[in-house]
Amino acid sequence: MNSISPNLNLMIRACEKASKIIIRDFGEIENLQVSKKGPEDFVTKTDKRVEEILIDELSKNRKKYSFITEETGLIMNDNKDILWIIDPIDGTTNFMHGIPHFAISLALQRDEEIISGIIFDPIKNELFYAEKDNGSYFNNNRVRVSKKTNLDECLFASNNIGVKSIYPKLNMRNTGCAALDLAYLGCGRLDGYFHNKINIWDVAAGKLIVEEAGGKVNDIFKFKKNNIKIRAANSNIYEKMMKKLDKF
Secondary structure: OOOOOHHHHHHHHHHHHHHHHHHHHHHHHHHHHOOOOOOHHHHHHHHHHHHHHHHHHHHHHOOOEEEEEOOOEEEOOOEEEEEEEEEEEEOHHHHHOOOOOOEEEEEEEEOOEEEEEEEEEOOOOEEEEEEOOOOEEEOOEEEOOOOOOOHHHOOEEOOHHHHHHHOOOOOEEOOOOHHHHHHHHHOOOOOEEEEEEEOHHHHHHHHHHHHHOOEEEOOHHHOOOOOEEEEEEEOOOHHHHHHHOOOO
């Protein structure tokens, strides 16, 4: 493993611990598809349990850091300028339907800057992480964004509204997991990503992973944390992509 900070080491350990719950519960989903109650309540419980484990693990070692989380919201501690940003399961709809495409997304923000980020896909055992000025990594190997320059050869991801409004101008995918879309952009599987009205916990870790892999991301901090417009791509095609998105 490359040299990583104590904070990132703590984040990796917390994600690995929380992922055991996700893997166990994902194995139960098939049984719930046919039950009267259905999987929704079950998934909500998994989400909350995973978030609790992450908060607990991170708090043990960093008692003064604050939190922004999907389930609980804002938790203010002594240090209000350093925040853990948590999405316990990004891609819960996929999870609920037994589709193995979702991830834990965890970031550390100091002032208005993301300094560490992790996206962990527990089912495929794929770990993407980055630290400010220290590069992006996928399962401990350094990664870069793609070098493509021709939009016709590129693959982009968005949500359903983005796909509908931009297709056929761009080759589009809607995978249902923003965190993994950004992680895939960071390691060159995708070439661009955009989304309107998205939350900070969906994109905080991914923003850093893309930037540290040599990609370009707009300033997400000028938006409200639950109404972000994100634009991200490899640096060669970023401006070309933005021209296609002028009406989106």
